[in-house]
Amino acid sequence: MSHVFPRHTKSELPIAAGGEGCYLIDSTGRRYLDCGDAAVSCLGHSNAAVVKAVQEQVEQIAFAHTGFMTSEPAEALADLLIEYAPGDLDRVYFVSGGSEATEAAIKLARQYYLETGQPERRHVIARRQSYHGNTLGALSAGGNEWRRAQFAPMLIEMTHIAPCYEYAEKTEGESSFDYGQRVANELEAEILRLGPGTVMAFMVEPVVGATLGAVPAVEGYFTRIREICDKYGVLLILDEVMCGMGRTGHLFACDHDGIAPDILCIAKGLGAGYQPIGAMLCSGRIYDAICEGSGFFQHGHTYIGHPVATAAALAVVRELTSRDLPARAGVMGDKLQTLLESRFGQHPNIGDIRGRGLFRALELVSDRETKAPFDPSRGVAASIKKAAMAEGLICYPMSGTRDGRNGDHVLLAPPFIIEEEQLTELVDKLDRAITSVI
Ligand SMILES: Cc1ncc(COP(=O)(O)O)c(C=O)c1O
Numbered sequence: 001m002s003h004v005f006p007r008h009t010k011s012e013l014p015i016a017a018g019g020e021g022c023y024l025i026d027s028t029g030r031r032y033l034d035c036g037d038a039a040v041s042c043l044g045h046s047n048a049a050v051v052k053a054v055q056e057q058v059e060q061i062a063f064a065h066t067g068f069m070t071s072e073p074a075e076a077l078a079d080l081l082i083e084y085a086p087g088d089l090d091r092v093y094f095v096s097g098g099s100e101a102t103e104a105a106i107k108l109a110r111q112y113y114l115e116t117g118q119p120e121r122r123h124v125i126a127r128r129q130s131y132h133g134n135t136l137g138a139l140s141a142g143g144n145e146w147r148r149a150q151f152a153p154m155l156i157e158m159t160h161i162a163p164c165y166e167y168a169e170k171t172e173g174e175s176s177f178d179y180g181q182r183v184a185n186e187l188e189a190e191i192l193r194l195g196p197g198t199v200m201a202f203m204v205e206p207v208v209g210a211t212l213g214a215v216p217a218v219e220g221y222f223t224r225i226r227e228i229c230d231k232y233g234v235l236l237i238l239d240e241v242m243c244g245m246g247r248t249g250h251l252f253a254c255d256h257d258g259i260a261p262d263i264l265c266i267a268k269g270l271g272a273g274y275q276p277i278g279a280m281l282c283s284g285r286i287y288d289a290i291c292e293g294s295g296f297f298q299h300g301h302t303y304i305g306h307p308v309a310t311a312a313a314l315a316v317v318r319e320l321t322s323r324d325l326p327a328r329a330g331v332m333g334d335k336l337q338t339l340l341e342s343r344f345g346q347h348p349n350i351g352d353i354r355g356r357g358l359f360r361a362l363e364l365v366s367d368r369e370t371k372a373p374f375d376p377s378r379g380v381a382a383s384i385k386k387a388a389m390a391e392g393l394i395c396y397p398m399s400g401t402r403d404g405r406n407g408d409h410v411l412l413a414p415p416f417i418i419e420e421e422q423l424t425e426l427v428d429k430l431d432r433a434i435t436s437v438i
Pocket of ligand 1: 038097098099100102131132133134205209210239240241242243267268
């Protein structure tokens with residue numbers, strides 16, 4: 001009998017025993033093509049450079065508390081991230097995962113406004129159908145009703161505007177551009193409703209991951225969002241925890257949209273699964289306000305800036321940049337899109353095939369014409385997850401796509417090292433899994 005407290009008490013899980021490139025291997029020797037449990041593995045499971053970096057760092061110095069010492073890998077990683085980071089992002093605050101990054105971002109936004117003499121700024125606006133993590137602050141920002149519901153009485157009050165979800169929410173006759181402007185303008189309306197001097201930040205995923213299934217915004221949306229934030233002095237926090245670190249074809253996902261945030265959150269692909277690590281990057285202006293004010297950010301966890309975690313991430317980012325892997329994610333992602341379209345483009349129950357780079361999704365519907373979702377009681381996403389595992393494929397099906405309850409999608413986020421024949425293997429296995437369920 002196990003003493004591990006699992007995610008689901010009724011599931012029986014295989015034991016992960018090994019990893020080789022894009023495959024996970026269980027204790028019976030069975031191989032699973034890892035196409036994105038949660039979009040972590042960008043380099044596959046046996047990257048020699050990252051493994052070596054971890055081993056060498058543990059041997060040199062495993063831990064030194066950041067209240068007393070900094071470390072070489074943390075310094076080098078911060079330099080490297082800032083070299084590539086968009087806009088005037090200038091400082092990196094290391095944490096141990098995505099929720100810690102978004103949580104820190106929310107607190108930094110608040111402290112920035114205290115340091116600059118605007119204590120009335122306290123509201124965070126985010127979007128419906130978003131996910132920013134599971135700690136209470138991050139969950140408050142998230143806009144997925146199912147994830148929030150049971151903790152609702154404990155959440156911080158934050159408000160949510162519409163996502164930019166063209167497939168389901170653009171009205172007939174409306175152009176993509178006009179739709180994007182309309183939903184971006186909801187931000188301005190919400191700022192005015194709350195009182196412009198009271199809003200501190202808008203938090204958004206550049207490409208929505210877990211809750212919508214690889215949904216990028218339409219052209220012009222983020223330009224308008226940036227304009228609105230600038231007009232009202234609202235900090236733009238981009239959550240690139242899932243879509244960042246090269247997954248969408250750019251090291252930073254917002255590079256595609258040609259805008260830069262004031263605060264940016266990354267995790268998942270930053271450690272590529274070799275170590276738990278996340279980071280919050282902020283602009284020089286925000287850092288200077290803290291520096292010239294109280295001099296310290298009133299936050300922190302024991303393991304921030306962990307030498308082994310930062311050494312692993314340093315090796316990961318070096319791999320990503322020196323091998324131009326984000327560009328490869330772009331090229332292989334286009335190939336995956338073509339394969340998905342040729343296999344599922346006419347499927348009666350697949351309404352949309354979307355995404356950017358190696359961050360793709362299929363949205364499942366009961367009727368392609370009306371785009372009506374399946375009855376949630378059918379549990380389509382959960383069944384596909386199980387069927388895909390049985391086929392030797394790890395992907396990320398999720399339900400509640402439309403409103404937290406209705407809708408299903410399958411998210412695909414393979415490692416950037418994936419080869420063409422493995423893309424075919426992915427589509428074949430997914431096809432068999434979907435066919436067995438629907
Ligand atoms: C966009 C986004 N933000 C935050 C998080 C939370 O990250 P973590 O699970 O590492 O705490 C996730 C996790 O899926 C995510 O997708």
